Amino acid sequence: GENVEQHPSTLSVQEGDSAVIKCTYSDSASNYFPWYKQELGKGPQLIIDIRSNVGEKKDQRIAVTLNKTAKHFSLHITETQPEDSAVYFCAASKGLNFNKFYFGSGTKLNVKP
Amino acid sequence: EAQVTQNPRYLITVTGKKLTVTCSQNMNHEYMSWYRQDPGLGLRQIYYSMNVEVTDKGDVPEGYKVSRKEKRNFPLILESPSPNQTSLYFCASTTQGQGITGELFFGEGSRLTVL
Numbered sequence: 001g002e003n004v005e006q007h008p009s010t011l012s013v014q015e016g017d018s019a020v021i022k023c024t025y026s027d028s029a030s031n032y033f034p035w036y037k038q039e040l041g042k043g044p045q046l047i048i049d050i051r052s053n054v055g056e057k058k059d060q061r062i063a064v065t066l067n068k069t070a071k072h073f074s075l076h077i078t079e080t081q082p083e084d085s086a087v088y089f090c091a092a093s094k095g096l097n098f099n100k101f102y103f104g105s106g107t108k109l110n111v112k113p
Numbered sequence: 114e115a116q117v118t119q120n121p122r123y124l125i126t127v128t129g130k131k132l133t134v135t136c137s138q139n140m141n142h143e144y145m146s147w148y149r150q151d152p153g154l155g156l157r158q159i160y161y162s163m164n165v166e167v168t169d170k171g172d173v174p175e176g177y178k179v180s181r182k183e184k185r186n187f188p189l190i191l192e193s194p195s196p197n198q199t200s201l202y203f204c205a206s207t208t209q210g211q212g213i214t215g216e217l218f219f220g221e222g223s224r225l226t227v228l
Contacts, residue, residue, distance in 0.1 A: 001172065004155075006155070009153070032215050034215060034216070034217075036217075036219075041221070041222075042221055042222070043117070043203055043205075043219030043220050043221050043222055044156070044203070044217075044219050045219070046216045046217065049215060049216070089155055089156060091156075093215065099144065099161060099163060099169070100158060100161065100171065101146075101156075101158060101217065102158075102172075103148075103155040103156040103157070104155050105153055105154060105155040106155050
């Protein structure tokens with residue numbers, strides 16, 4: 001099956017700085033790569049996703065890049081704010097119906113005011 | 114309000130005492146799934162269901178059962194819980210087929226402790 005590795009496990013940045021979280025995957029057939037944000041005591045929520053026919057996607061301060069050849073994808077958060085503090089998970093899925101999702105181990109982001 | 118509702122949110126039980134964690138969604142989603150979240154391991158898929166009466170194993174199905182008799186409900190059953198099933202459990206749902214986006218909608222989690 002698919003194996004998704006995520007780094008770093010913890011990340012501490014100063015407010016206003018950028019944060020980058022990286023993931024690698026093993027199955028070259030994976031074609032959908034979402035990122036989820038989990039706030040304390042809540043379930044994960046989708047913040048951005050990218051499909052394999054696209055190399056980069058941006059939504060305000062958040063961007064995701066995908067390198068299919070190297071099988072890695074990254075989450076970029078610019079101008080970080082304290083409310084960005086949370087646990088972030090990357091995931092990979094494949095096929096038309098995305099029936100199985102493989103998640104990374106999570107990154108705890110701490111944005112210091 | 115569109116949501117995935119899990120119950121109970123917190124449960125402490127003892128080894129061997131059967132329990133059921135319920136999950137219900139009001140978005141008419143075909144796909145539902147259960148995950149467990151453990152420190153350093155992320156979210157691991159236990160079981161998923163593509164539609165009513167269709168279920169399949171995820172990566173860590175041992176010790177769990179599920180059923181999908183109605184579209185909105187997908188209960189997780191622990192027939193004989195053991196301490197290694199102490200974890201935080203999440204139910205999720207999404208659309209399938211036409212209109213599929215891939216976005217999973219998660220419940221708020223059920224923290225289970227097995228003594």
